[in-house]
Structure formats: C-alpha cells, structure tokens
Amino acid sequence: MEKAKQQQKPFSWVRIKNQVWGVLSNPFNVIVFISLVTLFCLIIIPLFTMVRDTFTVAKAELRQMPGASIGDMTLFYWKYLFATVLGTSVFLPALGRSLMIGFFVTIISMPLGALLAWLMVRSDIPGKKILSMLIIVPYMIPSWCKSLAWLSLFRNQTAGNLGLLAGMGIPVPDWLAYGPIAIILVMSLHYYAFAYIMVSGSLRSINSELEEMGEIQGANKVQILKSITLPLVMPALLSAAIMTISKSIGSYGVAASLGQFTGYQVLSTLLKYFLNGTPQRVGYVISILLIIMASGTIIANQKLIGVRKSYATIGGKGTRSNPMRIGWAKWPLLAFLVIFLFAAMVMPMFALVMESFQLRTGAGYGANNLTLYAWIGVWENRPLPFLAYDGLLKNADFMGALWNTVKLSLIASIITAFCGQFLGYISTRGRGKWYGQLTEQMVFLPYLMPGVAFGAIYFAMFSQPRLGGFIPSLYGTFTLIVLVSVVKHFPFASRSGTASMMQISPELEEAAEIAGASFWRRIGSIVIPLSKSGFVSGLMLAFISITKELDLIAVLMTPTNRTLPYLAFEYSKNMPQGADAIAIVILLFILLCYTVANLFGADVSKSM
C-alpha cells in the first residue's frame, strides 16, 4: 500500500522535465551509463556473438552443407564435435585428459600448498622469515617458463635437442618427458600457490588459543591438527581446490609446450588446433565448453562455500599466534621445504640459465660447449648448421617482440588500472543499487573464463568485420591484443579499485558537494588523491601479469604482434637456447617489477 502511495502522482510536464534534467545533469549518471554500455559491448556482445556463431554456417563449411547459405542456422559444429568420428576421436580423449589433469593437479597441489602454509604460519620451523619470502618466488615464475625448464631437463631424442638428463646418458622415456606426468607436475609446482595463499590467510585469522585449548584438554598434535585446525581451514582449502581445478583445466601454455612433441592434446590445445584449422567454429564450441566447465566449478564453489566460509574467521579477533612446537619433525620438514624450493625455483632457473649458454643442449658444460650464441650470435656465422635463429640481441624478431611486450604491458596496464579504479568507484557508490550490481556482475565474467577461451571469444568477435563494417576486423592488430588484455584483467583491477574506493567514505565527497564542488572537482580533489596508492599498486600488478601472459593472447598472435612469451613458445620447438634466453629476460624483468611493486606496498598474492 505504501508503495502505491509513492507512485500516485498526477502527470505533470514540469516534473518530467525536472526528472530528466536531474538525471542528465549529474555527470555520475552519464558515467555509469557509458561504462555499462562499454562493459556490455566488450564482454556480453563478444560472448554472445561467439555462441551465436557456433549455431550459424560459416563460408568455409559451405561445401560440406549442400543447400545451406552463409548465416543459416545449423547444429553442424556441435554435431561435429559430439557426433562425428572426426570430432569425437579427438574431443573425447582431450576432454578426459583435461579432467584427469585437473584432478591430479588438485590432488597434489592441495596438500603441498596447505602443508607449506601451515609450516610458514603455525609451526616453529627455523628460518621462517626467509623461507616464507622464498616460497612465493616459484609462483612469480610464469608457468610457461617452468615448462621450458622441464623440457631443458627431460628433453630426449623425440624433440631433437637433448635435455640435461638425456645428455648425461640417462635414458628418458617419452611418457616422462612429455605428456600428462610432465604437465601435472609442472602445473602442481605452479598452482600450489592457490592453496598456499588461501590457507595461510585462513590460518592467520585463526586464534592460536583455539589450538592451545585443545592442548590443555590433552589432545596431541596430530589430534589438534585433525580436529581443530583442519576443519577451520576447510572452507579455504575447498575454495583453493576449486580454483586449482578450474585453472588447470583451462590452462594452455604448459599443456601446449609439454604436449607438442608427442601430439598430446587437451581441451585448451584442441581449441587452438581448431581455431587455426577447420572447422574453425568447432574451436568456439570447445571454448564454450571450457567456459562452462571453469565457471561452473567457481560458481558452484561460491554457492556452496559462500555461507560456510564465514566461520573461517570466527575467533579471528586475536592476531596473537604462538607457533606450535613441532620438535624433531622440523628437520625432515625443513628438508622437504628445501627440496621443494630446489625443484620449483633453483632447478628451473639453473636449467634455463645454463642451457641458454650451451652450444648443443644436453652436451654438458665443458668450455667447448659454452657459447653466447643464443644471446649475441649472428646466423650467417652460426657455429652449427642447425641453429635456427640469430642470437637475441641481434634478432629482429626478439627486438620486435620485446618492443611489443613493453608497449602492450605499459599501455594495457595503465588502461586497466585506470578502468579498475573507475569500475571500483561505480561498484562502491552503486552498492545495493541495480547499476552497481550489474557492473560487478559484468566485470566478474572474464574471471570465470580461462584465458585461452577468452582469447577465442575475441578471436570470434574481431576476426571479421562486424556491424556491416562499422567495426573493422581487428585480427592481427595491436589494438586487439591491448583490448583483450585490458578486459581480461578487469575483474582483478576492479577488485583492487573497489578496495581502494571503499577506503574513501562517501561522506568525504558529500562534504565537498555541500561546499559547492562539482562532480569533476570532487573526483579531482578528493577521489583521485585518496586512491593514488591503490592505483599505483593495481597498475604494477596488472603490468606484471600482462607481461608474462601467454594463454590469453596465444590464439590472437600474428608474426607482427608477437610478444616475448609467445616468441619463447615458438622458439622452444627447435631452438631451446633462444627460448631459455627469452625466459631469463622476462624472469629478471618480473622479479625487478615485483621488487619495485613490493616497495610501493602492493600485495603480490593479489595478482592471481
């Protein structure tokens, strides 16, 4: 009844005029409108376009469909994948492998990450301070660098160039060097970070008095861990498991480089296979499946854990945390930590660096096998006939890719960070209002999509002119790479933007409004000065993430807009030293960036 009373107002032109003017004269409304439209065009429309394309006939398939014309409705592409021998013979194995990889990566990285987290947060293991700094380093190494390192250790005759072990005369079978085991181990050494970061966050919020209470009641350490600590971190562990499954199913770079020599296809590599071949739109279908699988797990997680999550912080009042004494067990655990760091950090770095200086890979480190060719060699004077490229510093490809990478990272991260603050502003000021929620939901979508599937969406959208030529084909342009990088990083950037906008109470702006400051003046003298540090740290993390990105842009690469990660991937096929050298350049660059970002107070764990 009260609702009705609000609306019962006689029609009046003056009121309509004032209402319209009230909406239009407020720049905030205009901005909200513009950003909703932009988000819609950059996220919803491309997704929708790709989905629609899987149901319509493309020119390439006309011959196979007598009587059809371009743009007709068809189930051809879906049937191709699910109901033809050509399709199912590649699709079903790839699906099975992706699921299997997701499963085993989770099984391995959950206990690994959780154990590391517990050791670092709750135990009295010696050297904790330095160890906890080192433990996060493996995560900073891009996953494709780790697969390069794996190859440099395990490559055998199948790949042409031998790896370290094969070179020492140890026979390395294909099933170890390439394929599922390699992929699972490399991914586990990367995705342990989800469990590590989430569980250590959860452990930190648990008051150690809860555990001490158990001790007073007479429980031993194992009982305490099992019946007090574990249930409390369970929600965090489950979330991490879901993230790990979702990420490892969608991951492209590792599977591609470790599967390339034996033709081991998983869903993400099959996606690229179809995009580069025919029928192209089958690739779109796979992309949709990947999105459904990845987002399904994440959404299910939010629905299931959402409610229970809250109790992870119960008793989180006290930050007092007395480490638990683990006695003699500290030595085997310390040994375990050292082995982990060796396998995940020292060994890959060592293998990459050393191999980049080798003339023949796998031929030892004798003086006659050491060279700077991969760095400064010139192809005309190559010492061995099969060396395929100039050394990096003399190599136009490398210089081009370096320039592309720097340009892309700079431009895209600035745009990303700016948009992130902006979107964060709209979602915080619109909290509880329809436009705030809509913004948050749209911005969240790219998070649910694996990088390679998101790349495929942009491939589908922009590989041909749209709107009757109003939007030209952007395939192969630098603009497209920037666009896809920016939009894919929206979720992360707007989360950091939201965090920094939450610090600025709306009353600070209202006080300025009453003082007579216009909207833009308020943004200029209140919002921007107060969100500066959030902007800088968001910028740095986006910069690093875009620099090392491979999955997202893999399907959009053309020779002129290649970036360093993609070039390394290309080189890894037949010139591993060159690939290693590129990886080293990127690693040094990233470590430098992280160090700088840390000085500015950015939280590395937020860049996941």
Next chain:
Amino acid sequence: MSKIVLEHIDKYYGSNHVLRDINLTIEDGDFMTLLGPSGCGKTTTLRVISGLEKPQNGRMTMDGRPIINAEESFFEAPSKRGLNLVFQSYALWPHMTVYNNVAFGLKIKHMPKKELTDCVTNALRVMRIEEYKDRYPNELSGGQQQRVAIARAIATSPKLLLLDEPLSNLDARLRIDMRAELKRLHKETGTTIIYVTHDQVEALTMSTQIALFKEGEISQLDTPLGIYTNPIDLQAADFIGNPRINFVNGTALYDGGELHVKSSLGEYHFPQKDIKLDEECPLNEAFDCVLGIRPETIEISLENEGHKNTVSASVYASQPAGSETLITLTVGDAELLAIQIGLKEYDVNQAVFAVLHPGRMNVYNKATTRLIKYAHTTQP
C-alpha cells in the same frame, strides 16, 4: 539568517518508509534539535534538508524560496542552499591539512586570497584550533578533529548549520566542554542550527526547540522545558530526564469536569484546565492510567508537616553522590525515586514522609500510552 519550512516530507528507501509525513518549521535563529533513538530517521531528515537525499513527497522552503518540491521533482543543489553540514564521522579530508580542509569551500567559491585567509583564520580562531592549521586530520585527537569539522562548516558563513551527532564520538568530559562551545557559537553567530542527537541531555541543555522523533515521525515539537515537563507519551517520558521519571499505576475516571485518579499514593482530583482534551479519555468510565512523577518534585521530610499530599514512605536505598543524593522510596506497593540537592544521609528502611505535588504530575492513558493531563513547571 533563514526560516526553514518542511511540509509533508516522505522518504522511502525501497519499500522502507523512513520519514513519514514530516512537518517542521524552524524559525530564524533557532537551535532546533532532532531528538530520538538510533534509527528513527534523524540523519535522513538532515540529509533531506541538506540536499544529499531526495524525498519522494513533500516541499521545503527557505525564507519562502522553494528548495524542494517533490511533486515537480524539483530539488535545489546542495551547494545552492546556503547551508553546511557537520557529519557524524566528521568526514575530514585526510589528504588535506587543517587549513586546507577549512579553506576548500572558500576556494570553490573563488574567494580572493586575502579574504580567504582571513575567513579561515577566523573560523580556526573561533574553534580555538589555530595552532593546528598545518597538521593533517590523523595527527589530531578526536576533540580537535571535531573542532576542525565545525570550523570547516562555519568558514563559509552558512545561513543554516546542520550538525549530525557531533559529540557522540567524544568522551564525557570533552562532550560537556563542546556543548558549551556550541551554545556560545550559536549565540555569537546567530546562525540557525539544526542539531541531531540521541542524547536527551544534549537536547535539553542546548536547544531552543526540540523535535522528538519516533519511527520516522515527529511525535512532539516543543521547547526543552515543554518536552521535559510534558512528554507526549510514556515512551518519551521514559526517554527524557535523568534520573528517570517515576511511573505509578492507577485507575482514572473522567466525569467531564474533573479527572479522578486513584493509586497507591492516594486519590487526586485534577481540574479540567489541566486536561489534554484532544486525547482519547473515556467519559464516566474507569480506565487504567499511569502517573508520571519527576524525582525532583518529591520532597522528603522526617516529620509530617501537615501538607495535604503527604504519604509515609520507607527508604529502600540511598545513593549520595556529592552534589546530589538519589533516594529510592517505597510507598505502599509503589517504588519512587527522589532526588535531593547536596549530601543527605538516610538509613536503609528508615521511615520518612514524602510530600507529593499532584499539580506537577503527568497522567497517561495506559491503553493509548498518551499524555492526558499536563503537569505544571512549578507548584501552583
């Protein structure tokens, strides 16, 4: 200088009806306090007046100039209303020094440099915070931040100053100091002030007018003395006054001429002129009522001095607190709290005489909880 008139203001948040038909006139130079428990819509009223919220219904004028006309969706911009607001959280800009916080509004108005400096310095001096002008807000104590917030609000010489629970974040000592400060500010500047608080002591000590809020409505509008002597209903009576008012149950009968009330204190007959005739009050029919008796209207004597309304009482407990003594008495089955100035000593269970003044009592209809008989401020 301004007179503010609010008419039929309704504010909804979604389907939550937060302000219900608010009508309020604030005369030029008033110190109007909006008083009520938390969540009753005081802040919302202030935000509607300042222009930060738009009501769905109603009108507002300042000195006759239309400011809000919801029928026509007309809402004057906050900055054009000639007012300023002190937020409950102070909302000081953390990245600006005290000086720049205060100067911001004047810079927006493009005030010449010389004049601006004078204005800011003057505001800082009035609030006695000149020496902190180069500090940042987080380098100040709560009380100092409070002063900066007020200085910032008065620097632009607003015609109307809105204050939202400005003292609620301060400790008890500072609160008393700041009350005096605000009162002085009101006198010196002559600005109309609308002051929001849930603290009835603040309302009683500072205001010229009090609007008592209850669930989004104004339940009573009066001077502090008026509100104190005749709270409109049981809830208001209970809320206002410290120590609390005494309630004694009784039965009443109104014969069209006098109101007869029987209780454990005896029988009283109240003349018709004291009766609030616009309230529900059954005629020639006994009904339950509640007597409201302020502690300070109860006199205690050791001898029966023959006053008409003397009852014998027994001391249940006494709490001497230096400047005053609180004495809990039992009279029949009623319990009464009395207050006496100065240090008084009574023994537990000591027999005394309580002298009551029916003229200073309120009578409430228990069924409607509303006031049906006015009290006098002094014994007639």
